[in-house]
Structures are given as C-alpha cells and as structure tokens.
Amino acid sequence: MLKFTEVLGKCLTITTAAAIIVMMVHIVTHALMRSLFDAPIYGTNEIVEYWYLPIVALLGIPAAQLQKKHITVTLAIERARPATASVFRVFACILGALVSIAFAWFGLMKALENMAIGSTADVSDVITWPVYFLVPIVFVLLAALYVLDALVIARTGQTETDLATGEPPEHDIEYRADRSSANGHNL
Template identity: 50%
Template sequence: MSVKNRVPFINVRLLWRAGVLVPGVAGEFGPDAPQGFEAARLWAPHTAHCVDDDGGGEWRMGMKPPAAVRSIDRAINSVTAVVVVAMMVHVTVHALSRFLFQAPLPVTNELIEYMYMPIVALLGIPSALLQREHIVATLFTERMTVANAVFFRALGAVIGVVVSAAWAFFGAREATHNMEIQAVAGISAVTIWPIYFIVPIVFTILAALYAYNAVMIIRNNEPDPDLLLEKAAES
C-alpha cells in the first residue's frame, strides 16, 4: 500500500492545518517523505482513508472530528491504561507478597472484581465504537444499495441512543440506591458504591456517540463512518 497525492506537498500540510482532509491522487508526498499509510498518519493524521494501489480505498474530504470526540477518545484510553497498569501492579505485588512473605495484600480479589474489571470492561464499550472495533453484522446491509444501508445503519444508531439512554437512566437509579445504602463488597468493608456511577457515565457517553454516529452516517451518506477519521477504509 502506498499513500499518494495529486496536490503539492506544501498544500497537504496547509490542508491538514486547516482541518480539511486530503483527496486521493497520484505522485508521492516527496522523496524524503515516509512511505505507506504511516505517511498519511504523520503528514495528514486526520485523513479518513488512504489509497491502495491494488484498487481499494480512496481519500475522503471532510473535517476533523469535534474536539469533544477526540477528548473522549483520549480520556477513555488514558483512564483505561492507568487502571490496567494499576491492576497489573496490584496483582503482581499481591502474588509476590504471598509467595515471599506469606502475607497477601488484603481485599485484592474484591478490588479486582468490583473496581478494576468493571472500569476496564465498561470503558471498552464506547472505545470499541470510536475505534471501529465493535462487532458489526453486515450480512444484509452489504447487499443493500447505499441509500438503504445508510437508512438502516442510521436507524440502528438511533436505537443505540435510546437503549444507551435507558441503561444510563436505570444505572443512575441503581447507583443512587447503592450510595444511599453505602454498598460494600460482599462481607468485606470495602466501599464499592462509587463504582456504580461508572454505568450512567459510560452509557451517557455512548448515547452521545451513537447520536454523533447517526449524524455522520446521514451527513456523509456512508453506512460505516469513521468517527475519528483516522483509519484506513477497508478495500
């Protein structure tokens, strides 16, 4: 795969700075420019698609995603990374302490079950949607005309908004109830009620992302838009 461009290299940078994506083309970025899709990520990181010499993909015109979407993606990735690292360190210290000193760290299992894993699992849901790593059944839509596929994918996104909003609402009620009773983990004294609020937070974000997804589908007339506009389209 090679990334090509019909416009002068300086214009590529100007378009990137202006927030406009680069249309697809012929001619390399330049003799000293990196080759392949990484060149697109380096010189025009907000481009939606790249050109495949084997006949697939093309550059798409469009704007940078809203700052809120990019901020959500960065925040989710940062929090998830911190929690995963913290869990790994905690488990490692727990195992070493039990093996070397016969004194395992207390309430490790409760913290993993009621704190670390729920955060990682729930944050993975909006992250999968943003990164286009969620499971999509295209058995019917891929056989439809573009107009029909756009309609049904937009309808699916709207249903996603409704379902996510419902989960956020009932999750908030459950979180409030657990706060009132000061819920703890099993028979231990570990307070776990704050973690219940991750459910309404995550599903509120997910509802907003589904709404944005629906707008992108209709505006771009594309059944499967890239919400971050940074990945290569499938050939």
C-alpha cells in the same frame, strides 16, 4: 467533531491502560507480600473484581463504538443502495442511543440504590458503590457517540466512517488488501 472523538479516544485508552497497569502492580505486590512476608494486601480480590475490572470492561464499550471495533451484522444493508443503507444505519444508531439511555437510567437507579445502602464487596469492608456510577456515565457517552454517528451518516451519506479518523474503518484483512492493491502497495 474529529478533535472531540480523538481526545475522547485518547482519554479512554489512557484511563483503561492506567487501570490495567495499576491492577497488575496491585496483584503482583499482593502476591509477593503474601508469599514473601505472609502479609497479603487486604481486599485485593474484591478491589480487582469491583473496581479494576468494571473500569476496564465498561470503558471498552464506548472505545469499541468510537473505533468501529464492535461486531456488526450487515446482512440487511450490504446489498442495499447507499441511500437505503444510510437510512438503516441512522435508524440503528437511534435505536442504539435509546437502548444506551435506558441502560444509563437503569444503571443510575442502581448506583443511587447502592450509594444509599453503602454497598461493600461481599464479606469485606471494601466500598464498592462509587464504581456503579460508571455505568450511567459510560452509557450516556455511548448514546452520544451513537447520535454523533447518526449525524455523520445523515450529513455525509457514508455508512462506515471511523469517528476517530474520519475515514472508513479497516474491518478485516481483505479490506486492507483491496485498499492496498488499489493504491499499488503490498501488505
């Protein structure tokens, strides 16, 4: 399972980084062409808005879940016994998976609708319907990550395990400082 999450994390990171780099090159080229030759690249704003930004934003959702970099509220479980905390975490993972599947289903219906009408960007001819299929893909992936989280918690009883490394995530500076001082290291 660690190998799967490691490969998935690398794929998400590489794809997102590539989208950001291509977007930057596209925008800079557009600006230079517009300024120097008075010939801007057609549809740059639409391509950035409807292609690059959704790719970057949507791929960040499963990446955050995979690396435990999302916002969590632990008020109910931080004082609970480990077994009780595990039950609550498993329940939260199942709820997260169900909500993700609902978003995936809604996203799929919307993507099919946009494909049927041949959706384009506002007033330009830039085709946008294919990027809508990223929504169901991302949310099915997110649901799978929630299920993996639930399985890890149920199997190990540990509520905080980074799926990418198999170790507890380092949420904040206090956690790292406590861990370093316990190991005899200074930050």
